[in-house]
Amino acid sequence: MNSSTTSAGMGFLADEGPRRGLMAWLTSTDHKRIGILYLWSMLAFFMVGVGVGVLMRLVQLDTFHHLVTARTYNALFTVHGVIMIFLFVVPGLPAVFGNFFLPILIGAKDVAFPRLNLASWYFYIAGAILALLSLFTGGGAPDTGWTFYAPFSLQTGTNVTLAVFAAFVLGFSSMLTGINFITTIHRLRAPGMSWFRMPLFCWSLYSTSWIQILATPVLAITLILVMLERLFGIGIFDPTKGGDPLLYQHLFWIYSHPAVYIMILPAMGAISEIMPTFSRKPIFGYTAIAFSSMSIAGVGSLVWAHHMFTSGMSEFANMVFSLLTMIVAIPSAIKVFNWVSTLYKGSIDVQPPLFYALTFIFLFCIGGLTGVMQGALSINVHVHDTYFIVGHFHYVMFGGTGFAFFAALLYWFPKMFGRMYSKKLIIAAWFPLFVGFNMLYFGMLVLGMQGMPRRYYEHLPMFHAGHQVVTVGSWLLALGLVIYLVALIWAARKGPRAEGNPWGGVTLEWTLPSPPITENFEEIPVIDHGPYEFRKGGQHG
């Protein structure tokens, strides 16, 4: 991995164990190596997803349809959704930063089940391979959208069966990681690391893990039912056989709405680490943020049917789910206020991680507020299934989780790789990223309000100007991403060596050398104070 002239001080990166080279990575049960395995594989899939997204945008400029056919376009947005959801944002921060930092942050040498941890990476890769296979075998790439709504998903001749099986396998990866993290947090905290001395990233992982364990099986069952329905016509969802298509939507969203919180909670956790470090002061309202995470996980499991306000559910059900949606927005708002208040009377050093974290707060607010708009029933009836929804969830999933991922990577990169990136290049990447992002997704919000439906190969002429702005935005965004990734890939290989604590953080990872040694701690630390007490210095000693 590292072609450094000397491996001295390269910690776990230099410790290959009994095997060499690639095999040392593929067989290691070290949580840090598994985190990095996830990082590179996820970034690879992410870039594929970005490529597909840019192509989809190009199709909207291609008025004469030379580029792709309608069938291919339908396959493109399905593949884009499946890759981005199941291979990037759902595993997202837990798989990379959770794996790498959870044990370190609570003073442990590894997760509770290191082999299971490696197994979950293999489940992830197996699921990814199955998903890719589904594109080129059978009836070709699925054309249903990532939601696989019945009865269309039961009737289409495309390869839906294999694609949902891929999602099923990926679900196992997610559940196993959840089980591993919960056990780790319960059993492996260092002496003195009480629940309320844990850094907030751990709390966010804890609440996320519970959703992963409780909600993912519902998806697994639903997907198995879709497969059975397609293979044997059992008639659960097919109305011509007495089934109910709305049952599918309920089951699908009972997982897939909480899954949104699987995606965003760890992102919020990472932001809660970054804000105090660069403000040199404790996070504002630690307990409120910790409980917000848990209550988002709880109430978030009860709002699924707000994806179905136009499906013909009863008025009463619509009212209840709209009300619960407003309630789940409260803890998210509280977190935003807490992050901003953390800046108040701080001593703020705007380094790249904080810069990206502040961007996260801005974009996430737009995502959250547009979410509240759709939670209001009468607005939802107009914007549901339009570009407004697409714009909204990209603000949350990309502006939120994506930018938090970028911020977290910038924050922890020196610790993970023992090297520093070019801060100038990262700030340079920010400009096209930010401008392109808002052209792309704010443009979509406007198009959606005007009535542009999602998943349209062709659009009415009145929407063309909007599509042009949005597509140009996608080019800028892609440019920013390339600069960002090139800067980091170069830094991982050739960057100057980083110090142990480049940002002046006080949580446990900053008490270790960069990169940490294989066992993390020479000696398990004894914790005697909270995570963000800058006067007392590091949590350890």
Added chain:
Amino acid sequence: MDWMTQASTSAQRSDLVFLAVLGISVLVLLIITLAMIYFVIRYSRKRHPVADQIEGSTPLEITWTVITGAIFLAIFYFGWTNFDYMRSAPRDSMVVEATGRQWSWSFKYPNGKQTGVLYAVLGKPMKVEIRSADVIHGFFVPAFRLKMDAVPGRVNTTWFEPTKLGAFDIECTVICGVSHSVMLSKVVVVSEDDFKAWYFGDESAPEPGRKALAQGSTAPPQAMDPGIKVMQANDCLSCHSLDGTPMVAPTFKGMLGRKEEILIDGKPRQVVVDEAQIRKAILDPQAQPVRGYPPSMPPYALDAKDLDAVVATIKAAK
């Protein structure tokens, strides 16, 4: 808002709710963003080298939790009241059955007349009972701010009261297959007199609002042609054009005598299209599909008179 036509009573109410919520959202976003920027500048390490170790403030946290909660509940309430209105069709509404199928809409009126675009009367409420013949579709009229899914096995209803004359787009909003994005139709709002003349007229009565429809490219050129009437009733023109416009399916223009490649038992064969082939393709389209188009046309069991009319129209389209 000129770029967003408001054409029903509900659209006006819906936009009011939207503007109110938008106002609140912009305000909240501004407060948060400006506070963030101000703090970053005011408390930069240069200006403020030592941070105050504040850990929180319970009264402040309670205050903003309560205020946020109140705002969100108010938004819920705005959304609900207008939704309640949208869900309560007046009793004197005319009831129309709308059926979505891959990839067209058809509308059936109480007296049995059937159309491919939805005719509605200015200022009169219309209740639409939405069904699907195959997969889930979405019935979306942006100018009315109205949407309801067509779910197979269920009847979903919605209603509207038009406030403007004209033709307004209907778009499908639930992915339903290869031609999802061209599953379009229109609501054509006409005056009561025009509507009645058609509605109570005999079979030859022209459909109302032709002027309004002519703005859209889907407008059939000759309303009185009996073949076109059959085509409209069966939604042929959602996929086949009469004027050579490329659509999902082969255009009728110049179809007779055109060279096409058809698939017989999966094997391509060059043929010159004749009348027999056109008849066969209507009654059993999947027997010999034309290469290069999705094999998605359902069979149409037209009676002899209708079939003759349609074939005559196709032959005439040169």
